[in-house]
Amino acid sequence: MLALSSLFLVGPMGAGKSTLGRMLADLLDKTFVDSDRVIEERAGADIPWIFDLEGEPGFRVREIQVIDELTRQPDLVLATGGGAVVRPENRAALAGRGIVVYLRTSVPTQLARTSKDRNRPLLQKPDPRQILTDLLAAREPHYTAIADLTVDTDHIHPRALAEQIVQYYLEHHENA
Numbered sequence: 516m517l518a519l520s521s522l523f524l525v526g527p528m529g530a531g532k533s534t535l536g537r538m539l540a541d542l543l544d545k546t547f548v549d550s551d552r553v554i555e556e557r558a559g560a561d562i563p564w565i566f567d568l569e570g571e572p573g574f575r576v577r578e579i580q581v582i583d584e585l586t587r588q589p590d591l592v593l594a595t596g597g598g599a600v601v602r603p604e605n606r607a608a609l610a611g612r613g614i615v616v617y618l619r620t621s622v623p624t625q626l627a628r629t630s631k632d633r634n635r636p637l638l639q640k641p642d643p644r645q646i647l648t649d650l651l652a653a654r655e656p657h658y659t660a661i662a663d664l665t666v667d668t669d670h671i672h673p674r675a676l677a678e679q680i681v682q683y684y685l686e687h688h689e690n691a
């Protein structure tokens with residue numbers, strides 16, 4: 516049985532972390548937080564701007580600070596950014612302080628779900644399919660290593676997926 520009260524969602528861009536996080540927080544009566552939104556609020560700039568001005572390294576410094584703070588709070592559903600797991604500080608914070616759910620998603624699905632919006636700077640390049648393929652190869656071992664639960668998101672409606680995760684939480688959490 517798990518005594519930890521927060522749920523942390525990890526997985527690649529387009530996995531549905533932000534979408535599902537909101538639903539899960541509603542279903543479990545927890546507070547939803549998206550680390551990307553907190554980073555933007557604190558910087559007073561959106562993610563494309565942060566990447567433009569500070570590059571990915573600058574964004575990662577901000578992300579480490581925000582994830583360290585948020586993972587210490589009880590009763591959250593935290594949607595992380597897809598690249599949070601590249602930093603060992605974040606992996607340690609996520610793995611040690613809550614229940615980690617990996618939203619496993621294929622590259623074609625990621626591509627379909629991210630192609631319309633322009634707020635993911637890493638994908639605003641000529642070959643997003645190749646970028647997503649390379650990122651998943653590099654990050655998948657990290658997602659898997661810290662996950663308490665892995666769920667496939669390709670062919671399932673977010674609502675059904677949220678119910679599946681709630682079921683797991685209720686079965687494994689001692690205070691649920």
Ligand SMILES: Nc1ncnc2c1ncn2[C@@H]1O[C@H](COP(=O)(O)OP(=O)(O)O)[C@@H](O)[C@H]1O
Pocket residue numbers: 526527528529530531532533534535594628629668669671672673676
């Ligand atoms: N299981 C799903 N099936 C279909 N579409 C989904 C699913 N999960 C998320 N989406 C859609 O994919 C897009 C990206 O979702 P988002 O929650 O922003 O992903 P992430 O935060 O993991 O990058 C959104 O338009 C969302 O509505």
Ligand SMILES: O=C(O)C1=C[C@@H](OP(=O)(O)O)[C@@H](O)[C@H](O)C1
Pocket residue numbers: 526527528529532533551562595596597598599634635636637
């Ligand atoms: O995969 C990544 O490195 C990133 C994913 C994004 O979040 P989502 O996974 O919510 O799209 C956001 O943190 C930033 O654009 C970088």
Ligand SMILES: [Mg+2]
Pocket residue numbers: 532533549551594595596
């Ligand atoms: Mg997101």
